[in-house]
Each structure stands twice: as C-alpha cells, then as structure tokens.
Amino acid sequence: MAANATPSSRVKTLLILGGTGDLSHRLLLPGLARLIARGRAPGLVVVGSGSRDWSQDEWKQRVRDSFSSEYEAASADARRELDAAVQRSSYLQLDLASPSGLGPDLLELEPPLAVYFALPPKLTLQTVEGLSPRDLPPETLLVLEKPFGSDQASARDLNRRLVSLVPEERIFRVDHFLGMTTVMNIVGMRFSNRLLEPIWNSLHIEKMEIVFDEQLALEGRAKYYDASGALEDMIQSHLLHTMAFMAIGPPASLAERDLRDLVAATLRASSVSGDFSRSTRRARYTAGVIDGKEVEGYADSPGVDPARNTETLAEIEIAIDNDRWAGVPFILRSGKAQARTRKEAVVTFRPVNHLPEGFTGSTTLPSRLRISFNPAYLELELNVNGPADIFRLDRSTLSSKLHTSQLTPYGEVLEAVLEGNRLLSVRGDIAEECWRIVDPVLAAWRSNEVPMGTYAAGTQGPSGWESSRGSL
Incomplete structure (x- = not known):
C-alpha cells in the first residue's frame, strides 16, 4: 500500500459520472486498464453513468474497447483480469440535469465508493449542488477534474459545497499533469x-x-x-x-x-x-x-x-x-x-x-x-x-x-484515489491560491x-x- 493511504480507504466501487464521454473513453478507462492488467486494482467494480439509453452490453463493450490497447500487450493472466473487470462493470442511466435523483442510485453501490466527476465544470457544480450528505454511502470519495471553478470566488464556493458533503480528506481534486x-x-x-x-x-x-x-x-x-x-x-x-x-x-x-x-x-x-x-x-x-x-x-x-x-x-x-x-x-x-x-x-x-x-x-x-x-x-x-x-x-x-x-498519468491518478493516497490531491486552499494568482x-x-x-x-x-x- 502506498504512503499516506489507510487500510480502510481501499475503494471497492468506482462510479464514473460522464462514463459515456470522451474523457472516460480516451483517458480514464485506458488508465484503469493498465492498473488492472498489473494487478493493482483487485476486485474493483467500475460503474459508468450517462444520459444515453445504453444497455449493460453496450456499456461493457465500451469498457472493452477502452481496454483494447492494454489487451494487445497483456499476458494471459492479465487478460483474464481485464475480462473479469469488464464483466463486473455495469451502467447507470442518469439525468444529471436533475442530480437530486442521484442519491438512491449511489446508496445501492458497494462502499467504499469513489465518485469521479468526468464532467464539464458547470455540470460538475450543478451535480454537487444537487447532492446532500445523506445521499453518499459511508467513506465515499469525491473526485473532481480541473479546473476547480472559474475564478477564486467560484473555487471557494465549490470548496464550501464539497466540504458540506464529505470532509476535506475525502475530496480528491486531481491534476493528471502532476503525477x-x-x-x-x-x-x-x-x-x-x-x-x-x-x-x-x-x-x-x-x-x-x-x-x-x-x-x-x-x-x-x-x-x-x-x-x-x-x-x-x-x-x-x-x-x-x-x-x-x-x-x-x-x-x-x-x-x-x-x-x-x-x-x-x-x-x-x-x-x-x-x-x-x-x-x-x-x-x-x-x-x-x-x-x-x-x-x-x-x-x-x-x-x-x-x-x-x-x-x-x-x-x-x-x-x-x-x-x-x-x-x-x-x-x-x-x-x-x-x-x-x-x-x-x-x-x-x-x-x-x-x-x-x-x-x-x-x-x-x-x-x-x-x-x-x-x-x-x-x-x-x-x-x-x-x-x-x-x-x-x-x-x-x-x-x-x-x-x-x-502507468499512464490517469493511471497514477486513479491508483492514488483507489488507495486513498492524498499526496497528489490538490487541497482546497491550494486550488483557490492558483486562481488568486491568475x-x-x-x-x-x-x-x-x-x-x-x-x-x-x-x-x-x-x-x-x-x-x-x-x-x-
């Protein structure tokens, strides 16, 4: 286990909000595939979400397609791990235009849960605003892509909303560039x-x-x-x-x-x-x-x-x-x-x-x-x-x-999230300082x-x- 991680923090379920989008297909899922192929995400359940009316089979095919480059170089054992991860994965059709309906679906997922906001900044904010602490299973991690807000004031407001849902130590603001x-x-x-x-x-x-x-x-x-x-x-x-x-x-x-x-x-x-x-x-x-x-x-x-x-x-x-x-x-x-x-x-x-x-x-x-x-x-x-x-x-x-x-840069990000390693997470005050400067x-x-x-x-x-x- 990596430094700064705690045994209880190992994530069992990764929910990708925006799982049908380009970020998930090109970067997140391929990065995850390399983790899985190297035995560094044992038993992880990947749940994708999106507004598209996809069947479970269509989602599994999307995951398999995103894993394809890793399949080519994988050993027989690694391929079995990748196949198992594809079969464990599932899809949730969600309308984040009405994020208040997200809570019941989250509570059905096995904790510890990491919710990855692979969404445009405005939709991320809208989704965060629609959540309440009772919507989140115990030990849930919230994982957000940069940019965090659009200026210092909006970053501060987003931080306030996030810490009203979970403690700061369970918020991961990821910077794939700084792996x-x-x-x-x-x-x-x-x-x-x-x-x-x-x-x-x-x-x-x-x-x-x-x-x-x-x-x-x-x-x-x-x-x-x-x-x-x-x-x-x-x-x-x-x-x-x-x-x-x-x-x-x-x-x-x-x-x-x-x-x-x-x-x-x-x-x-x-x-x-x-x-x-x-x-x-x-x-x-x-x-x-x-x-x-x-x-x-x-x-x-x-x-x-x-x-x-x-x-x-x-x-x-x-x-x-x-x-x-x-x-x-x-x-x-x-x-x-x-x-x-x-x-x-x-x-x-x-x-x-x-x-x-x-x-x-x-x-x-x-x-x-x-x-x-x-x-x-x-x-x-x-x-x-x-x-x-x-x-x-x-x-x-x-x-x-x-x-x-x-690993790929996103593989490094995801491994840190899965292990609860906050070293690479951008702390709230740091995110605000970057906006203050520019x-x-x-x-x-x-x-x-x-x-x-x-x-x-x-x-x-x-x-x-x-x-x-x-x-x-």
Whole structure:
C-alpha cells in the first residue's frame, strides 16, 4: 500500500459520472486498464453513468474497447483480469440535469465508493449542488477534474459545497499533469543531492522557466478550450502547481501534509510581477504547417468564437516573495500548435563572479539544468575545456534518465484515489491560491490591457518573444 493511504480507504466501487464521454473513453478507462492488467486494482467494480439509453452490453463493450490497447500487450493472466473487470462493470442511466435523483442510485453501490466527476465544470457544480450528505454511502470519495471553478470566488464556493458533503480528506481534486512520477522525480533530485540543494536559491539561480508547449492544435476540443485558453487550461491548472514543487523548501518527510503545506505556503507568497503589459504575454496561432500538415488558423476553426479573443499561447512571470526566491523570475509558458513539443523546467544559474581572463568560446553561457517531464530525463549544461584548444570553453551536457512510470498519468491518478493516497490531491486552499494568482491577469486580458499577438502554426511564437526573454 502506498504512503499516506489507510487500510480502510481501499475503494471497492468506482462510479464514473460522464462514463459515456470522451474523457472516460480516451483517458480514464485506458488508465484503469493498465492498473488492472498489473494487478493493482483487485476486485474493483467500475460503474459508468450517462444520459444515453445504453444497455449493460453496450456499456461493457465500451469498457472493452477502452481496454483494447492494454489487451494487445497483456499476458494471459492479465487478460483474464481485464475480462473479469469488464464483466463486473455495469451502467447507470442518469439525468444529471436533475442530480437530486442521484442519491438512491449511489446508496445501492458497494462502499467504499469513489465518485469521479468526468464532467464539464458547470455540470460538475450543478451535480454537487444537487447532492446532500445523506445521499453518499459511508467513506465515499469525491473526485473532481480541473479546473476547480472559474475564478477564486467560484473555487471557494465549490470548496464550501464539497466540504458540506464529505470532509476535506475525502475530496480528491486531481491534476493528471502532476503525477506521482513527476513529483517524486523533482523532490528526489532536489533534496538528495548536496550539489543542488545549497544553491537552490536566489543567490545562485538567475531564473526558472516551466514550459508546456505542444505541437497539437485544437484536436476537436474547441468547445472547452475556447472558453478557457492557455492561461486557464495549463498555467492556472497545472504549471503553477509544478512551479511550487520546484520552489518549495525541504520537507520533513514525503507525507502529504508535509509536502502540501509547503506547496500552499509557496503559492501564498506568489504573484504575477508588476505591470501586466511587461510581465504577461498572449498570442494565438494563425494558419501554418506542422510536420508537413497544413493547420487552419485558430479563429477559423469549427466551434471557435473569434470574438472571445482566446489565446493559444500564454506566458506569465511570477515573483515568489520569500527569502529563498526574492528577485528570481519564474516564467511559466504554455502554447498550442508549436514548432516542437516541450514539457520541461529550465533552471538557469547565475554567471560566475569572475572568469579568469584568457578563456574564449562559451564564456558568457550560464550553467543550466533541464528537467524534462515527458520523456523523463535530466540534463546539466556546463562549460568545459574543449578538446582542440585548452583555452577554449565548449558546451558539454551531462544527462540521465529519470524514473518513468509503468502507468499512464490517469493511471497514477486513479491508483492514488483507489488507495486513498492524498499526496497528489490538490487541497482546497491550494486550488483557490492558483486562481488568486491568475485572476488579475485574466481581468487585464479581458479588458485588452495586454495586446494579443499572433504566430503561424508550427512556429515558436510571435517574432521577438524568444530574444526578449532568453533561453525559452
């Protein structure tokens, strides 16, 4: 059993609200299949729900289809486990437009129960509002997808409603981007190396950049994405949390409270720096070419309302107002339809105080540490004496692979839920802090205080962005 889990918390029934939807089919059920195939979800009963008039056989076929990629690589024993899970699964036709009718169905399910809200944010809120504590079996867990609310006030209201149903320790706000592997790779690297931890501060680090750029364009997500954009979809929802783990002080242990208390304290000290026209940037892609394939401009894509002025590339500079990080910019960036996919943190160290006169070559390049999240590897860029000329400094890179999970990101999320492991659950106050940080930026962007740039699909962003901020 994983750390932070209690024996009584092992979930026996997983109810997926929105089980007939795309999230369940593409991500949740395939992630669960890998757990089952590896014997890490013994006896779990999966119950799907939706408004569609599906028979039990139609639901079982949906589960089997979602498990298909795992069947292909599975051993005979693993296939039997997958088959058994399909046969145990069942379907509930539910109309969540009237969520007050959900209670009797929940009470029929075997506890401990986890209710996974694989729903759009508005429908999640509507469903939560329609529930009461008496509708929930003992030890029920409530599992919610990001985003949690649409601003700090709505996140606070949602949190109040959730804790009126179950205690905070039985609420799982999941962040599939920040899985167990990502967190432990960061924490292990930072706090087990004396080479790094004493210099992990403003005296030695010039800036830190956290990037999630992807080549993918909309890929059919216009309905959701056009109502959020890059700032809400990635930076608010995922990158701020990643930044906090990169910036926390040393925890006493890996217990969830030790880590999450430090994350919360770091975010409370965080804000977007100064004038938003200087500390934030936004843009959206126009028509272009990615890997030889023509991509239409964002504003011309089906389901997009150009009047919304939704950005597909966002960048903000965060200041962390504490002793460790005062004066160090944390630059968070995320974009779609980029020239290449990058999912990494880049730590740029300050230049040496004095370089002996007489060296040539890469004398002005600072040391950098790159932590790639997917694929998981580490690179330390250093200046060393070149092979041809002892007085010339050349760039050299030391690299190492990091731990890679056997599970998918959603598999890691689901395993934590099933075991009652709250380490990766986003605590209520942390969810509110993330909104507090970006709310002023969103307001400034909506009032057009920050201009909207453009970039061709398949490029890294508007002309001038790269040169004005360095290594990104």
